Amino acid sequence: EQESEEVVWVKRDDARSAGKLPIVFSRNYAVRFGGLERLHPFDAAKGKHIHKLLCAQLQLDDGSFYEPTELTKDQLRRIHTREYLKSLRWSMNVACIAEVPLMAFVPNRYIQRSYLRPMRFQAAGSILAGKLALDYGWAINLGGGFHHCCSYRGGGFCPYADISLLIVRLFEQEPFRVRRIMIVDLDAHQGNGHERDFNNVAAVYIFDMYNAFVYPRDHVAKESIRCAVELRNYTEDGFYLRQLKRCLMQSLAEFRPDMVVYNAGTDVLEGDPLGNLAISAEGVIERDRLVFSTFRALGIPVVMLLSGGYLKASAGVITDSIVNLRLQGLLN
Numbered sequence: 001e002q003e004s005e006e007v008v009w010v011k012r013d014d015a016r017s018a019g020k021l022p023i024v025f026s027r028n029y030a031v032r033f034g035g036l037e038r039l040h041p042f043d044a045a046k047g048k049h050i051h052k053l054l055c056a057q058l059q060l061d062d063g064s065f066y067e068p069t070e071l072t073k074d075q076l077r078r079i080h081t082r083e084y085l086k087s088l089r090w091s092m093n094v095a096c097i098a099e100v101p102l103m104a105f106v107p108n109r110y111i112q113r114s115y116l117r118p119m120r121f122q123a124a125g126s127i128l129a130g131k132l133a134l135d136y137g138w139a140i141n142l143g144g145g146f147h148h149c150c151s152y153r154g155g156g157f158c159p160y161a162d163i164s165l166l167i168v169r170l171f172e173q174e175p176f177r178v179r180r181i182m183i184v185d186l187d188a189h190q191g192n193g194h195e196r197d198f199n200n201v202a203a204v205y206i207f208d209m210y211n212a213f214v215y216p217r218d219h220v221a222k223e224s225i226r227c228a229v230e231l232r233n234y235t236e237d238g239f240y241l242r243q244l245k246r247c248l249m250q251s252l253a254e255f256r257p258d259m260v261v262y263n264a265g266t267d268v269l270e271g272d273p274l275g276n277l278a279i280s281a282e283g284v285i286e287r288d289r290l291v292f293s294t295f296r297a298l299g300i301p302v303v304m305l306l307s308g309g310y311l312k313a314s315a316g317v318i319t320d321s322i323v324n325l326r327l328q329g330l331l332n
Contacts, residue, residue: 021331022132022139023322024125025051025065029143031118046306047122047142049315050322057323066132068124070117071160075124078172079164079197081152088116088159097154116159119146123162126305130166133259133303134177137296138331140322145263145307147191148216156189156215163261163305164197167204170259179203182257184291185210186244187265187307188275192218199224205255207247211235214276227251233276237283240268244287248294260295260302264288266309266317274310281317288321292330 029047054060076085087093094111095103103111122143133139147163148156163183170178183198185191185208195218198204205226212230222228227250229243266284267275279287288304295302306318325331 019063020066021060021064022129022136023054023065023142024068024129024132024139025142026067026121026125028070028121029118029125031115046309046315046318050142050306050319053315053319054322057319058326066128068121068128071120071124071127071165076120076160076165079151079161079168084152084154088112088154094159097149097159098157119159122146123160123165126162126166126303127169129303129305130170130259130261131173133301134170134174136301137299138292138302138304140304141306143306145187145265145305146193147185147187147263147307148189148193150193150196153193153196155193157308158193161193161197163191163194163263166261166303167194167198171203178258180205180255180257181259181261182207182251182255183261183263184248184251185263186268186287186291187263188267188272188277189215189265189308190218190222191263192216192221195221195224205251205257207251209240209244209247211276214274226254231277234278236278237280237286240277240279240283241286241290244290248290252294252298257300260291260300262291262302262304263307264291264304264318265307266311266314267307269309269311269314269317272310274308281313281320284317285321285324288325289328289330292325293328296330 025047030045089108091106091108091111092104095101125141126144129139129141144162146158146160149158149161167181180203182205188211190210191208206224207227208225209229213233227247229247268277268279270278
């Protein structure tokens with residue numbers, strides 16, 4: 001158990017001496033399912049595409065990134081129930097979570113290797129990014145953001161509750177530096193997973209801005225949101241960015257966090273088949289800049305997770321946004 005803790009958490013003395021950016025990625029993130037992954041609109045290789053683009057645009061190599069180690073069963077048990085983890089041994093259950101019905105007929109050992117293992121790597125990446133953000137002031141995981149999964153139930157292509165795992169681990173491992181956490185969830189869909197996990201938890205403040213007319217419409221989970229912005233279909237840049245700026249200020253007036261978990265879904269992009277909003281690429285870039293500049297100006301660490309995004313253009317938009325954050329001096 002102790003060894004498994006050390007591979008996920010980077011020792012503070014090593015964090016800066018490694019000469020790396022606090023961007024987390026592993027080639028094990030990619031879901032490879034013999035083509036079955038194409039039956040879901042999610043780009044299962046989004047992180048790989050962003051990694052390649054960042055290397056080209058910022059003149060980086062593999063040694064510039066941090067790489068996580070796959071989460072163990074004991075680590076997953078920090079948030080997930082024993083019953084839920086056992087349910088993932090049945091292909092039918094995993095097929096429902098992944099929203100790919102044909103997976104129900106695939107042997108579970110193949111599902112474990114080709115779908116669940118990459119997701120365990122991505123969840124580990126979120127935890128590692130949280131730790132790095134404390135040392136650098138910011139960190140980005142080129143994956144993760146599985147905000148539809150809670151401790152006892154998965155859904156929406158989200159089999160592990162990486163946001164909840166990240167937060168619980170920060171509270172456990174850094175009790176003197178992290179006592180209050182804010183989740184800023186700007187994926188197009190309601191983040192019902194972490195909302196169910198942190199219901200009535202005063203130390204976790206949830207700001208969720210989402211399309212109220214698409215999945216999951218989880219009214220029970222909605223009770224956990226401290227600042228909710230329910231958007232209509234085809235919301236455009238102007239209204240979206242005004243609401244975001246106003247509500248960020250409102251949230252900070254109510255709650256001053258020690259850390260921000262930013263769930264930066266790009267399914268808000270115009271034309272996304274599942275988000276059904278109409279935010280331009282420039283709007284997403286400005287959205288990310290606004291979030292980072294708001295919290296970094298106050299010295300509050302930000303960890304960014306990529307979450308949803310179902311257009312092939314998402315990888316390019318995310319890359320452009322990260323490059324812009326760097327040019328703006330927000331990724332020092």
